[in-house]
């Protein structure tokens with residue numbers, strides 16, 4: 001069993017979290033007659049004004065296609081697009097911007113690796129190692145690849161409601177047949193923080209390629225691909241204050257260069273004749289067609305904004321809110337809480353006796369509190385834990401302790417209501 005060793009403890013910096021809320025126009029509204037409490041950040045984050053402004057400025061001033069024109073607007077758009085690639089490399093400490101592929105999000109990043117890396121590197125009898133707490137995005141693409149390649153999926157188990165990986169099983173699972181180990185950094189349904197640097201190190205000793213799903217970590221805590229030592233890492237812009245429709249695939253340069261394209265079209269070619277095409281170097285080889293241009297520009301603004309606050313500070317704030325919410329909820333009778341008791345990220349999943357998660361979420365919505373109920377795209381995990389759904393509150397830096405108090409009161413109300 002493991003505890004969090006991956007995210008360094010943050011030095012205390014005083015930040016006026018309340019003041020940061022002014023940067024988010026959407027937070028200042030009533031929902032069903034109550035001030036909005038947005039606790040669905042694991043699904044998507046809200047966007048600060050600097051990101052909205054960057055998008056607007058791009059469309060009002062610089063909009064043109066990239067890498068194609070030699071006119072002024074196209075040069076500006078291309079410059080901003082490639083500057084966002086360099087900014088993304090810095091955000092996760094990649095060695096070079098060539099290790100950054102723009103995708104639509106985490107899901108597409110993982111599908112890209114499965115489609116481009118998989119067929120060349122897997123044969124029947126090989127294994128892909130996953131954990132039991134993967135999001136469907138880091139599970140279904142590998143199932144599809146396994147069906148095509150004859151490889152088998154194997155899983156590192158989770159230890160029950162506390163939701164830790166059972167590391168005592170790792171040695172027996174990390175065999176020579178395993179060619180890829182794909183793991184989530186922070187679980188979206190449990191809040192578990194996995195020690196990805198240790199997992200990657202142990203896999204690399206056996207020459208196993210590693211992929212980290214950083215959808216819930218990249219915008220919440222410092223993420224350094226060189227320190228983690230992973231070969232691939234994926235995350236989504238929309239979960240880190242950026243726009244929807246843009247994501248990042250980090251790939252170690254040697255691996256990206258050795259991978260064939262996964263989609264064909266304009267932008268990714270060097271030369272095309274009727275029967276043969278030569279391709280650009282990575283990352284451009286993986287970006288066929290006109291890309292999302294405003295997305296990277298908005299993402300650039302989001303990364304600057306987050307690093308202005310400091311992701312170590314954001315993580316401390318997330319953890320404080322989650323620990324407080326967990327503690328307050330655990331005082332209620334008839335509640336089942338999921339995920340680690342200590343060291344959790346900003347996610348708290350729970351079930352109330354005899355109340356369906358969707359009913360909790362529906363009543364909370366009537367009180368202006370946005371939660372999520374369901375399987376959170378982790379059906380195999382929840383089924384292993386003996387349920388089809390949980391209610392989930394997920395926090396970000398613009399949430400406050402006072403909001404947690406109101407949320408806990410709403411949960412109490414739900415209990416009373418359903419107790420008749």
Ligand SMILES: Cc1ncc(COP(=O)(O)O)c(C=O)c1O
Nearest residue numbers: 105106107135137188213215236
């Ligand atoms: C852990 C994890 N992985 C992957 C994803 C998929 O992200 P996207 O839908 O942005 O591709 C999510 C989204 O909730 C997630 O929480």
